Amino acid sequence: MSELEQKAINTIRLLAVDAVAAANSGHPGAPLGMAPAAHAVWQTMKFNPKNPKWINRDRFVLSNGHACALLYSLLVLYGYDLSIEDLKQFRQLGSKTPGHPEALDVPGVEVTTGPLGQGISNAVGIALAQKQFAATYNKPDFQISDSNIFVFLGDGCLQEGVASEASSLAGHLKLNNIIAFWDDNHISIDGNTNVAFTEDVLGRYKAYGWNILEVENGNTDVDGITKAIEAAKKSDLPTIIRLPTTIGFGSLAEGTHGVHGAPLKADDIKQLKTKFGFNPEESFVIPKEVTELYNKHVSENQQVENDWNKLFAAYKEKYPTEGAEVERRLSGKLPEGWEKSLPVYTPNDKPVATRKLSEIVLSNVVPVVPEIIGGSADLTGSNLTRTTDMVDFQHPDTKLGDYSGRYIRYGVREHGMGAIMNGIAAFGANYKNYGGTFLNFVSYAAGAVRLSALSHHPVTWVATHDSIGLGEDGPTHQPIETLAHLRAIPNLSVWRPADGNETSAAYKSAIESTSTPHVIALTRQNLPQLEGSSIEVASKGGYTLIKQDKPDVIIAASGSEVAIAVDASKKLSEEGIKANVVSIPDFLTFDKQDQSYQLSVLPDGVPILSVEVMSTFGWSKYSHEQFGLNRFGASGKGPAIYEYFGFTPEGVADKAAKTVQFYKGKDVLSPLNKAF
Amino acid sequence: MSELEQKAINTIRLLAVDAVAAANSGHPGAPLGMAPAAHAVWQTMKFNPKNPKWINRDRFVLSNGHACALLYSLLVLYGYDLSIEDLKQFRQLGSKTPGHPEALDVPGVEVTTGPLGQGISNAVGIALAQKQFAATYNKPDFQISDSNIFVFLGDGCLQEGVASEASSLAGHLKLNNIIAFWDDNHISIDGNTNVAFTEDVLGRYKAYGWNILEVENGNTDVDGITKAIEAAKKSDLPTIIRLPTTIGFGSLAEGTHGVHGAPLKADDIKQLKTKFGFNPEESFVIPKEVTELYNKHVSENQQVENDWNKLFAAYKEKYPTEGAEVERRLSGKLPEGWEKSLPVYTPNDKPVATRKLSEIVLSNVVPVVPEIIGGSADLTGSNLTRTTDMVDFQHPDTKLGDYSGRYIRYGVREHGMGAIMNGIAAFGANYKNYGGTFLNFVSYAAGAVRLSALSHHPVTWVATHDSIGLGEDGPTHQPIETLAHLRAIPNLSVWRPADGNETSAAYKSAIESTSTPHVIALTRQNLPQLEGSSIEVASKGGYTLIKQDKPDVIIAASGSEVAIAVDASKKLSEEGIKANVVSIPDFLTFDKQDQSYQLSVLPDGVPILSVEVMSTFGWSKYSHEQFGLNRFGASGKGPAIYEYFGFTPEGVADKAAKTVQFYKGKDVLSPLNKAF
């Protein structure tokens, strides 16, 4: 390592230390330990700070997101749209330097990390998307996509199950564009990792099918790191490099968990700066020669991007169809008129399970929207997520598919799937990707789902078997709290379509979405096609399906209970009770409508009864009375369970009649009519 | 294998096949493949079908719970309280044989399985508890606890991250009482496992520190299985045995995923019965000699239990203190007067963070309640879950603790921790066990949390850093939807105490619980001790803290927002508005109170405003207006974020005044006053 390199590394280190000190909060330990690797990696990476979304950039994922002072320092040094001033505002309200890297707010941050295990799993998704993109559009004479994905991860990430799931799949898929560095510093928050984490990490990754490498000393051996990167690039397998480092390198408390999550003391910072050849009285210093070193890499990279632009221009000439498609995708536009492929239904069409209706949508749209790729967590035949003309995404050697395949066999790895989906979305090129599992097991992936919403990844969960209606599999498989959980996540669309038109509306919303993830909850059992539904009305998230003059009651329902509510309404009219029926397939979309529309659906003056065969939790925002299931379900035939719990036209009519009776003579305010 | 053994194995197989056929639903494939191992394992196990909760029984965990027809068949054959008639009712509503094994409903089922990966992880918890119990109470001359934990798991369980987490920890802890069988049948729902799962499983488990064994042919080699069990019992490490089997062994479709999750066809069943030497026209047949074979094992086991009873009687004489304690624990009684150790506070006591108040509770109760054990997912210093006199639960060779230790270093493995906690509870001996993490990361364990609630495991999550008040770590760490998610789970107590007395009440509820799991959400920041709180009133789950005559408005809040509501009430009184303040630390407990009490807290005639710094989802069940945070949080100093979002006395008073204004002249019905 040259003296200049050493200075550059120490500059990274001290910027991170100064940022944490200024905030009086944060994590200096990992930046001090990982700065040499960060320097070595970024000096080999291709990227353009002025065009951070360039599609053929190499990606850097900081899976141990608490080390973000390291990442922010790199972004400043390489000239991204992040300044020393931003660094001084580290962890302050409203700054561009939040306490964990937020992809949404900080240019150059590829994915939001912090929740451990997510970053490395996102990286698997980015790598998968890169392979799929390259296999789809590269030509023998035009490698328009060939980027690598670099990952830093710590002991914490390696302990998380989500990382295990994603890493196992990455090994299976032989995603050799992943180059991961394990920050092996023997420290986690509880102290020495020997209190809980003594497994043979490299042995495990070898078992996953990864290429395993080691660098002798991560604190000093930049050349060794660079050589490991070169070796990794030649591998046919994803690579993990064990990098022994000293947490808090150079600090008086180096090598202890004391430097993990608290600022260094003032005198410690001073001795550190002195030790590193910096003025102990100055902060946030960037030596000129360091700026020059990194500027040089940026300008070389500018040439790399220029060359790529020329390559792509030539590509478009030689392969105009593919070129136009790539260009369209990079612009974020869907194919013109794609939505015409969405199926529409009339009440004369036969009853069909919404999971089957979902399959029909996919069969129609997958051929016309090439950016759609999807898969299932080993429930393909139940989720009905694989259309007949989809090819599996597999390493070609397997003879089971190839890298241009659009169907991903995730295995029984829901959380890994969720994090990988986020990575696919983060790759760019407007990928719209979906993953199938039972609605109940979306919960396994809760950690990834909330990050989809936070990071605005427009991924879609095809969540079948959405209620007690799944029947015999019983309470372990029947969602009760799941929709409440998902509906409470900001920026998550949770659709529960009631028929074919609503299913098409759900997919229309999902595919057109650029910043909101979707969960589409679908039935195992057949549902009739409703009179009054359409893609257009359902696209408001909530609408009146049966509208009568001066209704006595409104029954608001979702999914499989809408048809029951319709039948209950008919039954009630025989008793002289006028019951409107409202379908609310997606709370988030309904909440986005203007209040006058909302109040036209759920007006003042009429008591509202909600009906849904799961937890009533949250339904009181739309209703005065709630009929649901605030207990776990039961194992038995689906219709028998519905009957048992009273989710029948008679049962719903009875609750509606009681609602009318109770509110007779009382002033009734719409729950949507609010004081503020 | 003898002819009789073969007949016994085929009896198990055909009972399972007949049960699935009768239900016309279920999973015949795994029972056909795993019956030989089931026979071999159960013939080595000690247990008493008439006393299924005998504390020193060996445990059997069917991690691939969909194979439950196998387990139910064994329970019938060994004479548990489950009959052939029950088997004929397989998967029917109200039967004792639900579609997945439910520990709560079926005697002999140790833990509820079906959601993949949970069973093996529960088994790690059972094994941990057994080691802790043995190390605490065994004496050199009295091995009163020495049971083994047998586990069956399939390819699905092995792909789940939760199983990876728990298995890594089991290897670290050297839990050599675990003997797991991997049903290596190369099939999962998507077909051949080679589409997604090609890792080297045994290599991975070796890396975790397990003993790995293989049986050549799981379909036929019962002696090989028995020998593997013997070898496993001698190991110093947990053991996993690779058992190659043929899914659907004997069926015309054996070896394909077609036999995984659907009944065999009628003619297939007939040829199967003929092949196995049974009458193809008969169903649910148990040959007399098979009954005798298994009865023999049961009566030998009866002697084993009798011997243990004698041993324990002698133990009680020689070690009266320990004997009395074991007896008390087995009876499910807590130590007399334990609750006197709960701290109480007055308004003069200083402001303290509820996470710190939680630590004080633990410091007080851990010494007097030996059945309390706990740990943290690598956040000990943040969760404050380790009292100063706790010893780590570690293998003694590590010199970091020993097996009588009561503090568990879970590592960064939240989901594994949740499943292990369930296993500890399932062991028996009235273990009350807790696990710490940030509230936001309880979501990582959602799959295990819902099973705690479903299976009535009284485990406790110490969930600190419970809001935006955690500050700088930012949106990735700040819960928004988490409480809504957890509150919507049936039978889950979700406490969010507002001060010291409420924290004590939360722990009182948790420790006295025998069938309801608890989450205790705790602040990072200091909170004042409230005037009017007490363990007694808080134990109602909701109560009036500030009560005024003819109030204009009620402010209902939880946790850190209660003190803000109190200050808002004072501010409002200056404006001539009378605002009652209600604290609702636990929805579930409050919902269990009688309606007259509930209506005394939230009566008709007064508009109610809820205040909580996270999603308002669900709060409309108690309030007319909701002030909360229906978006993700922000990175910054905690107080600055509270201020930014308006969670100040002024901000709350403003919302309350608007509420009063809006409802002026309107009839106001309590949201708890219901039509049905």
Ligand SMILES: [Ca+2]
């Ligand atoms: Ca570490």
Ligand SMILES: [Ca+2]
């Ligand atoms: Ca299998």
